[in-house]
Structure formats: structure tokens, C-alpha cells
Amino acid sequence: MGKSKDKWGFSTRAIHVGNAPDKEEGSVSPPIHLTSTFKQDGVGKNRGHDYSRVSNPTRARLEANLAALDNAKHAICYSTGMAATTALFQLFDAGDHILISRNTYGGTYRMSMNVLKRQGLTFDWIDTRNPENVAKHIKPNTKLVHVETPTNPLLELCDLEGTAAVCKSAGVFLSVDNSFMSPYGQRPLELGADVVMQSSTKSLSGHSDVLGGVLTTNSDDLDERLRFLMKATGGVPSPFDNWILLRSTKTLGLRYQKSSDNAVKLANWLDTLDLPRVIYPGLKSHPQHELAQQQRTPDGSVIYGNMISIDVGSIEARDQFLEKLEVFTLAESLGGVESLCCVPYDMTHAAVPVESKLEMGITESLIRLSIGIEDVVDLQSDLQTALSK
Secondary structure: OOOOHHHOOHHHHHHHOOOOOOOOOOOOOOOOOOOOEOOOOEOOEOOOOOEOOOOOHHHHHHHHHHHHHOOOOEEEEEOOHHHHHHHHHOOOOOOOEEEEEOOOOHHHHHHHHHOHHHHOOEEEEEOOOOHHHHHHHOOOOEEEEEEEOOOOOOOOOOOHHHHHHHHHHHOOEEEEEOOOOHHHHOOHHHHOOOEEEEEOOOOOOOOOOOOOEEEEEOOHHHHHHHHHHHHHHOOOOOHHHHHHHHHHHHHHHHHHHHHHHHHHHHHHHHOOOOOOEEEOOOOOOOOOHHHHHHOOOOOOOOOOOOEEEEEOOOHHHHHHHHHHOOOOEEOOOOOOOOOEEEOOOOOOOOOOOHHHHHHHOOOOOEEEEEOOOOOHHHHHHHHHHHHOO
């Protein structure tokens, strides 16, 4: 007998869960249900769907696929990663308190401090590398600890098992922004998290051609509450975007492994150069390298990720570096098959106060590299040329 679906390997699940051939015509690639509404056979008698803001067959397929990749019971898909994070935070009420990793994505800071703070939620931005520091900052009204690991762009790691134990003891939910690692590199639900958020624009898509977000959880209660919020607020993705993502996750394992392998080689080479900082969890020089080795995937492999940050020392050197690049593209976002770079100080973290950025070490000369799947020799040659004086 063959294995049951829950015993399938990662790439088998990625290719087959949610992608069963169409029952009527047998098409191996599932059809897209480009419809806003559905015929009903009578009042209160539909065939599983009634309106695409509430549910859609193509979205249902994608949610089944993404839940399987995270080993989750539920997945709820959104129009963007920020829509997913906003929905997560909207689970809570005025006066509730949320703790967030200090150098997480700048868009999370902008939404929290410029939107939800005005509606009565309170936030603190803390160093989440040490579970004891998380415990120290939990208040009586704290409802959620939201961590990003590795953080954006300083690649600080969170001890997920230790932090999950702290949150469970305090009766606080733990959510993890796993956009950098993807479920191929890290599955936080298996380490004790309650909710995992991902910008599916990034590695889940991998082709820089679609926006999306997803929350996964094993909690029936959280799933029910999140689906109500989606119905009420409407941050849903289009059927076409769902289909594109469903196609893209089939190659997630191949893409992420290749880009991570490239990143390991490039980080080790960059670490031999005379740069002020090279930040990558796979380097022995990374202060949390041991933790990066411990947080293995269930099959025992260690994935360090496809993101590297370097500091070139000055704005002049930064601009010269960016001008010389040919293979890397200066652009927002990450996780695509093509290698990208950005300057977090002015781009992804523009909304964060200058004092906070500098205190954390996000300088004007810090460059974040998203490593793609090109030939690594070409990526190294491109960086070498850009770094030459």
C-alpha cells in the first residue's frame, strides 16, 4: 500500500495536495474559477460556495496545499502579506497589547503604529532572540507575541521552542512571520507556534509575479475567527492569483534548496572579504549560528535561508556597489528565482524612525541580498565586480 497523504514528503505534497485532476474533464492542471458568485439550487442550498469573498474553489485548493506544506490543519489566504498580518492583529481588541520582533518588516511597523494603534491596540518592539527577554516584556493585557525569524534585515533568530513555552505559560498566542524561510526551511507550528504568517508574494510564489498572504494554524477557534474577519473585511485574493500560487508551490522545494545552497556559498565567500559586516545564520561568525543548526526541519536537514545582509561601510561605497550590479536587481521584495538587493534603511524600513533603525544596526550602508537560483559563479562574479574599488 502507498503512503497516506499526511506521510508524503514535502515536494510530493507540494505537487499533489490541492492539485487533483479536474473531475469532469480530467485536466491535470486544475481549472480557475473566475467567478464572483455561484448558482444556488434553492434558498440556502448551494453546492459548497455562494460568493467568492467568502470562498472560492480555486482558493480552497490553494489553502489545502499551503496547509499541507506547513503541516497545519487550516490555511486562510489573503490578497497580500500585509492583509494577512493585519487580519491576525485584528483578532484583538482596543486595550490589548502585542509584542513584536524589533527589526521585523517595516510594513508591519507602519500598519501597527500608524493604523491599529489609532484604534486602541498597543505595541512594543523588543529583542526576541532570548525567550527570557520575551517573558520580561509580557504584560497582563498582552495577547500576542509576533516574531519574525530570521528578522528583516538583520537576520536575528528566535528560539521558537523556548518562546512558545514562555507564551503558553503566560496564556499568550505566538505567531511567526515565516516569509524569509518558507515552510521548506522552517515549520514553526511544529515548534509550538499558534499561527504562522507568510507573504506568499515571496518564496511561495518565487517568480515576482503575484501578491498574496497566508495564515496557517492548527486551532479550529482561530480558523473560525479569521474566516469571519475575512468575510467581514474582504481582504481576499483573486482566483487567478490563487491559481498562480498553486502552480508555483509545486517547485518550492527545488527553488528554495537551490537559492539556499547559493546563499551558503556566497556568504562564506563574502565572509573572507574585508567588509564591515556580513550577516548570515549559516556562518560561524553569526552569534546564533548554533541555534540555526538546532532548528532543523523534521527530516533532519538544516536550511539557513536565502537572505544575506552586508554592510559596505559608507553611502558612497553603497551607491558604487549598486551602480555596478548586472545580475542582481535593486528592487523591493525577496524570494524570487532572480537575485534582488535592497537598502532597508531607505526602502523596506523607510517607515521606521531613524533613531530606531540606527539603534538596531540598520545603517544607510546596509544592503540586503535576496539570493536567487542563477549560477552561483555568476552571482559571485557580479558581487565581486560591484565590491571592487
